[in-house]
Amino acid sequence: xxxxxxxxxxxxxxxxxxxxxxxxxxxxxxxxxxxxxxxxxxxxxxxxxxxxxxxxxxxxxxxxxxxxxxxxxxxxxxxxxxxxxxxxxxxxxxxxxxxxxxxxxxxxxxxxxxxxxxxxxxxxxxxxxxxxxxxxxxxxxxxxxxxxxxxxxxxxxxxxxxxxxxxxxxxxxxxxxxxxxxxxxxxxxxxxxxxxxxxxxxxxxxxxxxxxxxxxxxxxxxxxxxxxxxxxxxxxxxxxxxxxxxxxxx
Amino acid sequence: xxxxxxxxxxxxxxxxxxxxxxxxxxxxxxxxxxxxxxxxxxxxxxxxxxxxxxxxxxxxxxxxxxxxxxxxxxxxxxxxxxxxxxxxxxxxxxxxxxxxxxxxxxxxxxxxxxxxxxxxxxxxxxxxxxxxxxxxxxxxxxxxxxxxxxxxxxxxxxxxxxxxxxxxxxxxxxxxxxxxxxxxxxxxxxxxxxxxxxxxxxxxxxxxxxxxxxxxxxxxxxxxxxxxxxxxxxxxxxxxxxxxxxxxxxxxxxxxxxxxxxxxxxxxxxxxxxxxxxxxxxxxxxxxxxxxxxxxxxxxxxxxxxx
Numbered sequence: 001x002x003x004x005x006x007x008x009x010x011x012x013x014x015x016x017x018x019x020x021x022x023x024x025x026x027x028x029x030x031x032x033x034x035x036x037x038x039x040x041x042x043x044x045x046x047x048x049x050x051x052x053x054x055x056x057x058x059x060x061x062x063x064x065x066x067x068x069x070x071x072x073x074x075x076x077x078x079x080x081x082x083x084x085x086x087x088x089x090x091x092x093x094x095x096x097x098x099x100x101x102x103x104x105x106x107x108x109x110x111x112x113x114x115x116x117x118x119x120x121x122x123x124x125x126x127x128x129x130x131x132x133x134x135x136x137x138x139x140x141x142x143x144x145x146x147x148x149x150x151x152x153x154x155x156x157x158x159x160x161x162x163x164x165x166x167x168x169x170x171x172x173x174x175x176x177x178x179x180x181x182x183x184x185x186x187x188x189x190x191x192x193x194x195x196x197x198x199x200x201x202x203x204x205x206x207x208x209x210x211x212x213x214x215x216x217x218x219x220x221x222x223x224x225x226x227x228x229x230x231x232x233x234x235x236x237x238x239x240x241x242x243x244x245x246x247x248x249x250x
Numbered sequence: 251x252x253x254x255x256x257x258x259x260x261x262x263x264x265x266x267x268x269x270x271x272x273x274x275x276x277x278x279x280x281x282x283x284x285x286x287x288x289x290x291x292x293x294x295x296x297x298x299x300x301x302x303x304x305x306x307x308x309x310x311x312x313x314x315x316x317x318x319x320x321x322x323x324x325x326x327x328x329x330x331x332x333x334x335x336x337x338x339x340x341x342x343x344x345x346x347x348x349x350x351x352x353x354x355x356x357x358x359x360x361x362x363x364x365x366x367x368x369x370x371x372x373x374x375x376x377x378x379x380x381x382x383x384x385x386x387x388x389x390x391x392x393x394x395x396x397x398x399x400x401x402x403x404x405x406x407x408x409x410x411x412x413x414x415x416x417x418x419x420x421x422x423x424x425x426x427x428x429x430x431x432x433x434x435x436x437x438x439x440x441x442x443x444x445x446x447x448x449x450x451x452x453x454x455x456x457x458x459x460x461x462x463x464x465x466x467x468x469x470x471x472x473x474x475x476x477x478x479x480x481x482x483x484x485x486x487x488x489x490x491x492x493x494x495x496x497x498x499x500x501x502x503x504x505x506x507x508x509x510x511x512x513x514x515x516x517x518x519x520x521x522x523x524x525x526x527x528x529x530x531x532x533x534x535x536x537x538x539x540x541x542x543x544x545x546x547x548x549x550x551x552x553x554x555x556x557x
Contacts, residue, residue, distance in 0.1 A: 003354060003355055003356065003357040004355055006354045006355075007351050007352075007354045007355040010347075010350065010351050010354055011340065011351060014340070014342060014343050014347055014351075015342060016342060080338060080339065080340060080341060081335075081336075081338035082338050082339070082340060083338075084304055084334070084338050085332075085338035085352065085396065086355060087302070087303050087304055088302035088303060088304060088327060088330070088332040088334070089327060089328060089330075089332075089352075089355065089356060089400075090303075090324045090325060090326070090327030090328040090330075091324075091355070092324055246306065248299075248304070248305050248306070249299075249304040249305070
């Protein structure tokens, strides 16, 4: 499996899509940061780099970027039939899933961090951090970024599952695009009516993002963040394995 | 020592409404080149997909390098090179990067194999050209190069000459023959260009409607297809005497159906007729006969009506 992970990293370096996506994220982040300036500088809404960082974490925009990434990164392996080549060379199906999921989720985790970081950077340069930028603030940034990556990795694993379910580029992108929309709709409708569903949504990696930006985090909140991500990864990889293990590879 | 590379026993694969492979028993011996012949939908690709692990059989066994358990089969597949339907390549990479990615995946420590394989298929000078800009022929050649990584002992190639120009076709054919000879490589190759397959393979497997209908060696095929004068007379023994005494030849065969196949005088049939007439034999049928692989295949599956 180590060889497969090395291959995935080699592939990632050669794929221009990641550069394109990073540039798109930077451009949209900059646009979003500047367009929010007017709104945020209204009286009673003072702009602070710190707040921008916290707010940007809850924006679902990055989920659409990761949708495209999953299609072009994993879906393309089905379309180009390179997965077929890996299988026929004797690699285990689970190893193939793990290697792709590993590289994709970590890359996606970092890409998703770009948006809040860029927005926060622009607002901080323009209006300042908002507080004394001391070691405590650095630790806050590191903590939120780290937990953000942990949760983003969990969310990205759901997209891995979609890619192994759809097995091509367009279907993967469509399903992954629909996911955050459906999530929001179900959360605000069924989630509000049925307590159990609401609770499940509350513990999802997407919902947990709003807690990690709090100034003070309890151990139990941090544990829930890790558990939420781990459980999501476990379910996603198990489902990917189920979809991929007994399937005919076209 | 077991000389069998691959053996399938009762291999069966069904799709929704059809049986793609029906209890297929095949034995592939080491160092030979097998031509896999069949119409579209006969089951050739399905067979290759099952052996390479892309599909799962409904019943039957696959014994690859003597191993049959699922995990063992996965390990043994590392000793194989496959190109099924069309080459599996990263279109956004160069030829070199494609092979490099596959080299890394296979854990081959020697980096020179990439250059060696590119040279073998004549793609060493493609530079930074991306595979998405390659012609189909170039992709096919790169696909073959990819199968050669890691010095496989068994190659399974589905239509490898698809899209190749005549010169490249000859090159690939000669390359495969050379590999089979020099490295004792075993090859299972399917193609619709039977004349090409005839020049490449040492054995032929005919597949029809998911069933193996014939396995034949090249020597035996040549014997069956050899050009000859087909003679049907009322008295075979007297006809044989006439051939030996009048025409002075023993290069003939008396077939089980009491016909004679004469391999001399192909260009002078008149002389044969005169010799038989001299013996007052009644000639029921006489004419030139002999098949090529294509004719032989069509006859084997039961004529054009079954094509």
